[in-house]
Amino acid sequence: MFFLKVLTHTIQLHPQYFNREFEGNLRKRLYDEVEGTCSGRYGYVIAVVDILDIGRGVLQSTSGLAEFTIEYKAVVFKPFKNQVVDGVVTTVNKMGFFVEVGPLQVFVANLSVPPYLKFDPNANPPAFVSELTDSADTAAQRIEKGTHVRLRIIGTRVDQSEIFAIGSIKEDYLGPVA
Amino acid sequence: MAASLNVKRLRRGQVEETDANVLQFGEEFNGCQCMMTSEVSVVLTFALDRISTVQNGSKLATDVIQKSAEYCSKFGKFANAKTTTREIRNLFPPGKYSEFEIAQLGTLLPESAEEAKLLIPSLHTKDEEELDTLLRAMMALKKYQGTSGL
Numbered sequence A: 001m002f003f004l005k006v007l008t009h010t011i012q013l014h015p016q017y018f019n020r021e022f023e024g025n026l027r028k029r030l031y032d033e034v035e036g037t038c039s040g041r042y043g044y045v046i047a048v049v050d051i052l053d054i055g056r057g058v059l060q061s062t063s064g065l066a067e068f069t070i071e072y073k074a075v076v077f078k079p080f081k082n083q084v085v086d087g088v089v090t091t092v093n094k095m096g097f098f099v100e101v102g103p104l105q106v107f108v109a110n111l112s113v114p115p116y117l118k119f120d121p122n123a124n125p126p127a128f129v130s131e132l133t134d135s136a137d138t139a140a141q142r143i144e145k146g147t148h149v150r151l152r153i154i155g156t157r158v159d160q161s162e163i164f165a166i167g168s169i170k171e172d173y174l175g176p177v178a
Numbered sequence B: 001m002a003a004s005l006n007v008k009r010l011r012r013g014q015v016e017e018t019d020a021n022v023l024q025f026g027e028e029f030n031g032c033q034c035m036m037t038s039e040v041s042v043v044l045t046f047a048l049d050r051i052s053t054v055q056n057g058s059k060l061a062t063d064v065i066q067k068s069a070e071y072c073s074k075f076g077k078f079a080n081a082k083t084t085t086r087e088i089r090n091l092f093p094p095g096k097y098s099e100f101e102i103a104q105l106g107t108l109l110p111e112s113a114e115e116a117k118l119l120i121p122s123l124h125t126k127d128e129e130e131l132d133t134l135l136r137a138m139m140a141l142k143k144y145q146g147t148s149g150l
Helices: A022-034 B035-054 B059-075 B083-091 B098-107 B113-119 B123-125 B128-144
Strands: A002-013 A043-053 A066-077 A084-093 A096-101 A105-111 A115-122 A127-130 A150-156 A163-168 B033-035
Touching: A002 A043, A002 B035, A022 A043, A022 A066, A043 B035, A043 B059, A066 B035, A084 A105, A084 B059, A084 B098, A084 B123, A096 B059, A105 A150, A115 B123, B033 B035, B033 B098, B035 B059, B035 B083, B035 B098, B083 B098, B098 B113, B098 B123, B098 B128, B113 B123, B113 B128
Parallel strands: A105 A163
Antiparallel strands: A002 A066, A002 B033, A043 A066, A084 A096, A084 A150, A096 A105, A115 A127, A150 A163
16 A cells, blocks of 8 residues: 655765755755665655655764754555555466566465466466356456456565565455456 | 554564554554555656656666556556546545545445455445445546546
8 A cells, every 4th residue: 555654764964065055965865765765664665755854954973974854755655464456467387476566576376366267387478267167257367477466465574675475366356357 | 542452562573463454554554644546656757757857866766666656557547647536535525434445445446335345344334325326426537537627
């Protein structure tokens, strides 16, 4: 889920940058240091939207660097257990398939795929294919690289700087979408 | 401080229980503003603009933003995102639906109240008729966006 969150970041500025453009410098350093990072606590920090407050720089008596505490608003992405998301399939193998949801990779295991979708080892590219039913049911479904899929995140694990997630499509209204 | 089943005080190393079904997102995100995919795509176009003009962003940052921007433009279903998402947020009666539920409904766009309740289990207490009316209004907005000159 994408959130708009207010975060703080501390930057230590070397005296060589104490000039007229120090604010621009600080902003640039903020973007460089914070955008694209991922943490277990806030998820993926995707982009800084607004800088709310730069604060007064405090000179560190030991190092001579000035410490600024910057308050900013950013778009963050954090997956939550039981949340339904859409994504694009990137890899398919006999154990399951990987789905890319924004910056995050979600793995859907074989066991979380409904029984009517089976891995077809002879398919090229590799795919999960549904057997054709003879009722008035829909056309054969296919999951291969590039398919749009709706899945439910059933578990997440957070590392220091990475998030891993697993998902399931074994429910109504989940699975490949047009 | 009411203790609830799914909220634990953060102790060293202990992970907090989070569960979207009961709207528990942990200390950091409970009550935080949620965004629909279409809203994010609007914000990211500005961010990408800024990156290309102002800074030679680190490869990591541009990778993540690029991926997210592509994802949002693929799955953000509103062409005229700014006005349409504002209209959609105005559809909801204030106070009844949580931030998460509003954002999920605007992102997933279920076609019926039944589908909505299955995809977003925290909605199971809401009135079906009201939910149906809301969903139909959202579908109409999606279909006719940009043509009314709003």
